[in-house]
Amino acid sequence: MAGRGGDASPLFTRAQSATSITDTSAVVVVGFAMGPFSPSGNGVYFRQWNEIALPLGRRVPGISGMGSTLFGRLMDAVKVRILGTGMSVPSLRRLSASYLVNARGGNILIDVGPSVVRRLLEFGWTVDDIDIIALTHFHPDHVVDLSTFLFACNYGEKERRKPLLLLGGRGLRRFHRRMVRLYPSIMPNRYDLSLKTLPRGSWLKNGVSFLTAPMNHKEESIAIRIEEGGKSVVFSGDSDESPALADLAQDADLLVVECSSPERKMRGHLDLRTLLPIVRHANPTRVVLTHLSPEWETYAAALPAPLVLGEDGMEIDL
Numbered sequence: 146m147a148g149r150g151g152d153a154s155p156l157f158t159r160a161q162s163a164t165s166i167t168d169t170s171a172v173v174v175v176g177f178a179m180g181p182f183s184p185s186g187n188g189v190y191f192r193q194w195n196e197i198a199l200p201l202g203r204r205v206p207g208i209s210g211m212g213s214t215l216f217g218r219l220m221d222a223v224k225v226r227i228l229g230t231g232m233s234v235p236s237l238r239r240l241s242a243s244y245l246v247n248a249r250g251g252n253i254l255i256d257v258g259p260s261v262v263r264r265l266l267e268f269g270w271t272v273d274d275i276d277i278i279a280l281t282h283f284h285p286d287h288v289v290d291l292s293t294f295l296f297a298c299n300y301g302e303k304e305r306r307k308p309l310l311l312l313g314g315r316g317l318r319r320f321h322r323r324m325v326r327l328y329p330s331i332m333p334n335r336y337d338l339s340l341k342t343l344p345r346g347s348w349l350k351n352g353v354s355f356l357t358a359p360m361n362h363k364e365e366s367i368a369i370r371i372e373e374g375g376k377s378v379v380f381s382g383d384s385d386e387s388p389a390l391a392d393l394a395q396d397a398d399l400l401v402v403e404c405s406s407p408e409r410k411m412r413g414h415l416d417l418r419t420l421l422p423i424v425r426h427a428n429p430t431r432v433v434l435t436h437l438s439p440e441w442e443t444y445a446a447a448l449p450a451p452l453v454l455g456e457d458g459m460e461i462d463l
């Protein structure tokens with residue numbers, strides 16, 4: 146078992162004998178145990194059934210591509226599921242903004258706001274299927290279910306054994322330490338948890354590359370670009386106007402971008418007027434708007450291509 150990172154809080158000692166918190170610079174990279182299709186009962190047939198049975202499982206019109214067939218699914222390199230498109234305002238229609246990326250190199254969960262762990266189940270996934278959790282920042286609508294997730298790794302249906310990696314911006318270790326102080330029982334019982342702080346730059350893991358850039362929202366806020374096999378998806382997290390976002394999203398196959406309000410400018414957030422120059426500069430193939438306030442439900446104007454209003458449950462093949 147890999148050793149814990151040097152700046153771990155003494156509070157970690159409680160669970161030290163059975164756990165390890167590692168810095169990725171010190172951990173031996175362990176290959177992902179599974180690719181896009183999980184051997185734990187959440188296989189392709191189940192998820193196909195899910196898409197038929199669950200109203201949340203609709204696909205983005207016109208961009209589902211080969212993924213609508215079993216053969217296509219097996220050929221798909223990267224798949225993005227929009228788990229939630231909401232924000233801090235509680236909504237029956239929109240869960241907090243969160244996304245699942247199924248790459249050959251692993252399953253990546255982007256942000257873990259309220260009820261996201263339950264939302265994973267709705268699409269046939271469990272916490273055990275996730276290899277990496279990437280946090281865009283530490284506001285509650287993006288992280289509050291992280292403790293639920295980690296607790297379930299210890300006391301869920303089965304005890305997690307495979308490694309889990311937590312990626313985030315500046316202060317990730319401090320944030321995790323404080324969470325453990327509140328909830329000591331989220332310390333891993335039987336698996337290795339690694340923390341990777343990546344406020345800006347790139348990092349390669351199992352053939353999946355992660356590129357991050359700081360965003361204008363909170364000091365730890367990052368946007369995350371994920372690439373594998375020539376396919377790319379960018380998640381903005383929350384951000385205000387940002388040349389860095391435009392650069393990070395350059396020519397991406399998909400940009401999933403915060404656009405909290407259609408017309409009302411909120412400090413630290415994007416609206417259509419501030420977003421459009423970013424899209425023009427970045428020139429992504431597809432753009433899905435997310436982190437949507439209730440104002441969007443009554444917005445009737447057509448969105449300029451390639452913008453699409455996000456909906457919970459959208460699935461996009463890159």
Ligand SMILES: [Zn+2]
Binds near residue numbers: 232233284383
């Ligand atoms: Zn937010």
